[in-house]
Amino acid sequence: MVQRVFDNISSWWVSLSSGKRANYKGEALFSRLVYLWILINGLFLLPIMDSVIGVDGYTYRTPFSPTLRDNLVYMLNYSPERYVIIYWCMMAASFMALINVGGMLARLLSWVSLLIIASSTNLLFNAGIHVAFNWAFLLMFLFPMRETDWKVLLSRLAFLGLKVQFLIIYFFSGVFKLKAEDWWSGDAVRLLSFLPQYTPDWAASILQSMNWLAITVNYTIMFYLVVFPLLIWVKRIKTPLMIMGLGFHLYTALVMGLHDFGAIMLIGYVLFLSEEQTEWLLSKIAKLPIVKVLSFKIKT
């Protein structure tokens, strides 16, 4: 078995360094979905940008350390009047990245401006934006249109990095739950039902009246998060595991109201689709008008 694992890793590395493409349609689809997420969330932000982040906004600004990096990332704390430029830079760059125009420069601008907006206040954004800007950084090295071997190689490395980042989220989220007493005692999901901002009345009444359901969901979530990084690589278990995760994240997005976080975690599942599964997914959504924006042709 050890020999088999070693052979698999060795053949994977040979394939990686040979400049051969892997699931390039999956890579391109994931890339476009992330930029689409940034654009849609940017549009939700537009009506309240001025009142929350603007010069006369609700954000209480404090100075940060005088390093160049902090001055750039937290620039809206020092110069809030620049939020307009940064916001439209983010929207324009993300749109260009979505339609594959502007290359690495567009993706770099998208990442930097998203990071600056996300760092402008801790009152508006949840974990979804952290996922987004960490992925946006790695997406800079993903070349949807590739003519040279080294670009294919960088793209495959970036794609690997995106997967590892996704697995880190799941693993450490599971670890923190394993360390929390309310999760271990099976009480966490029941406590969640008392928070009206995350649980509508109908869900609260179900979870509070059916204690066995709350406990089952509690332990399922805990162990799912921890074992996902290992089991996702097992082909037989991968699809049912992803379907289960699909259910959790749809609940997060639609019932708990964390649309942005639920959506971006669902997008993350595209990272683990096989070539056949990606083709199937693309064929299902091919009729949607927005897919014309997502459609692509990779040069051979």
Add this chain to the structure above:
Amino acid sequence: MINTRLKLRKHILKFISILGLIALAGHFALVSVAVAPYGWSQPDIYYVADRYVKPQFGQYWQLFAPMPQENSRLYYRYYSDGVWHDQISLDKEMKSLGSRLAQRVALRCAHYLAAETRKSTVVNSDETKSYRVVKASRSYYSAAFVCWKNAQKNYSVQPDSIELILERDLFPKAGYTQVKTIIDYYGPESVR
């Protein structure tokens, strides 16, 4: 000649792949150290990882762990023209902006202030000391600033004083109890 070039290209690609894998491994090793529960790594290593990760790769994955043990809401009153005005719900005010994102501002203010209150109550048994610690925290200034700005924008006043009222529904094992915490704030100078 062509064969030599192809061989050289292969070696270059292998070299880049090894370099790339090392860079990825290093990056995610530091991210893992920074994100892991405190105490999993040596403080020195954690400090280096934390400085590398923040702010451009900043992330935290304590998602509902631990689960909030209370539901909190923030209200405020402002003092203007010699009169204390009626209690205002910050949540309702932010909802009136018509955006769910704006409502998050109210939820976050209440949540962070409640966390600060809970933390200082555990550490300081003396209520006066606990109150002073909360009033010195960033969560307090952030919440007070939002309330003050809200009064300015929605009621066209320059409040002389603001009083924050934090309503906390605590969740013991059976049912819940409600606790009200009143945090006074005198003068808007500190938050301008």
